Amino acid sequence: xxxxxxxxxxxxxxxxxxxxxxxxxxxxxxxxxxxxxxxxxxxxxxxxxxxxxxxxxxxxxxxxxxxxxxxxxxxxxxxxxxxxxxxxxxxxxxxxxxxxxxxxxxxxxxxxxxxxx
Amino acid sequence: xxxxxxxxxxxxxxxxxxxxxxxxxxxxxxxxxxxxxxxxxxxxxxxxxxxxxxxxxxxxxxxxxxxxxxxxxxxxxxxxxxxxxxxxxxxxxxxxxxxxxxxxxxxxxxxxxxxxxxxxxxxxxxxxxxxxxxxxxxxxxxxxxxxxxxxxxxxxxxxxxxxxxxxxxxxxxxxxxxxxxxxxxxxxxxxxxxxxxxxx
Numbered sequence: 001x002x003x004x005x006x007x008x009x010x011x012x013x014x015x016x017x018x019x020x021x022x023x024x025x026x027x028x029x030x031x032x033x034x035x036x037x038x039x040x041x042x043x044x045x046x047x048x049x050x051x052x053x054x055x056x057x058x059x060x061x062x063x064x065x066x067x068x069x070x071x072x073x074x075x076x077x078x079x080x081x082x083x084x085x086x087x088x089x090x091x092x093x094x095x096x097x098x099x100x101x102x103x104x105x106x107x108x109x110x111x112x113x114x115x116x117x
Numbered sequence: 118x119x120x121x122x123x124x125x126x127x128x129x130x131x132x133x134x135x136x137x138x139x140x141x142x143x144x145x146x147x148x149x150x151x152x153x154x155x156x157x158x159x160x161x162x163x164x165x166x167x168x169x170x171x172x173x174x175x176x177x178x179x180x181x182x183x184x185x186x187x188x189x190x191x192x193x194x195x196x197x198x199x200x201x202x203x204x205x206x207x208x209x210x211x212x213x214x215x216x217x218x219x220x221x222x223x224x225x226x227x228x229x230x231x232x233x234x235x236x237x238x239x240x241x242x243x244x245x246x247x248x249x250x251x252x253x254x255x256x257x258x259x260x261x262x263x264x265x266x267x268x269x270x271x272x273x274x275x276x277x278x279x280x281x282x283x284x285x286x287x288x289x290x291x292x293x294x295x296x297x298x299x300x301x302x303x304x305x306x307x308x309x310x311x312x313x314x315x316x317x
Contacts, residue, residue: 043194044256048240049273091259091267093191 031107039105051113058090059102066098124294133160138214138293140286142242148289153296160293173262174233178204178221181231181264191266195229195256198222207249214290216282218249227254233261236268247274248282 038054047054062083064076071082078086089096128134138160147155158165167175182203186192205223209216222229228250230243236259243255253274259267275281 044269044271045194046268046270048271050276088261088267092261092265093189093267 035105035107042105049113051110053108053110055106055108057104057106058087059104060086060090061100061102062086063098068097071096131161133162137210138290139217140214140289141217142245145245145286145289146242148292156293170234177233177260177262177264178231181221181260184264186260186266187264189265191269194266194269195258196224196227198224198229200224201229207246209249211287211290213294214286216245216249216286218246220246220250223250223252226252227256228252229256229258231260232257233259236270240270240272243272244275244278245282247272248278 035054042054042056045056060083062078064072064078067078067082067086071078071086073079086096086099090099090101123136125135125137133139144156144159147153147159155165157163185198201222201224202220203222205220207218207220207223209218220228221231228243228246230239230246232239236257239257243257247253247255255272255274257270257272259269261267
């Protein structure tokens with residue numbers, strides 16, 4: 001009998017958890033939508049205020065066989081220094097052969113700023 | 118005059134101590150690191166050797182002041198600099214000291230700071246400048262030797278910036294004052310000037 005009582009209690013807790021998960025999924029979707037709307041309006045690579053930091057992240061897709069030799073070692077593997085130089089070139093708006101990049105805006109919340117409000 | 122007989126009179130030879138101590142981001146950073154040697158080197162105007170990266174930064178800043186930024190597609194990341202005042206010196210006066218800041222580029226509603234090396238760890242500096250100039254927006258702009266714009270970080274001014282910086286600089290001033298008094302006490306024979314000469 002005792003286990004039945006505890007299982008009922010667990011059921012209630014799980015129901016509550018599910019509600020929170022659904023709410024979280026909804027807010028996540030809203031957040032993604034808003035960030036997508038903000039993205040074209042944001043000129044800089046990063047925007048920071050009291051409650052949020054929006055940061056553009058670049059994921060590099062490098063084809064080691066196509067990038068210039070200065071960025072690779074003898075077996076055509078991109079070196080750490082080479083990668084850093086490629087990142088720098090991309091940051092200054094230049095194109096490097098064999099390198100593509102994906103841009104994504106990421107939203108970080110600042111808990112202190114949100115709690116004060 | 119009110120300034121006569123003030124406690125800084127004995128430091129008349131030091132332009133950063135007389136008639137009022139001159140504080141800035143440079144001295145604040147050294148103070149945060151508890152680097153008192155640097156703090157006093159700065160206040161007494163001791164010439165410190167310029168490192169390679171510092172010299173590179175100075176050169177690029179001068180180059181931008183004279184020639185402006187290079188025209189690249191990244192220029193659209195920052196506001197137009199047509200009305201910008203380059204290397205603008207701003208002051209904020211308090212009763213016992215003053216704060217000085219050199220703004221790389223000052224616009225009507227925002228300001229920009231060129232960065233020739235790393236980009237992280239400079240938000241506080243930008244916030245201080247925004248407070249000194251009463252601007253609501255600031256930009257950290259990464260620039261290279263060819264005066265091209267790289268990454269751009271945009272910051273809104275802190276709402277409590279005034280309170281924050283007033284408190285921070287007042288505390289720093291009090292600590293400097295206390296340190297000088299202590300040095301005087303240890304030297305016994307008078308001023309910090311003598312103490313420093315004695316200790317090299």
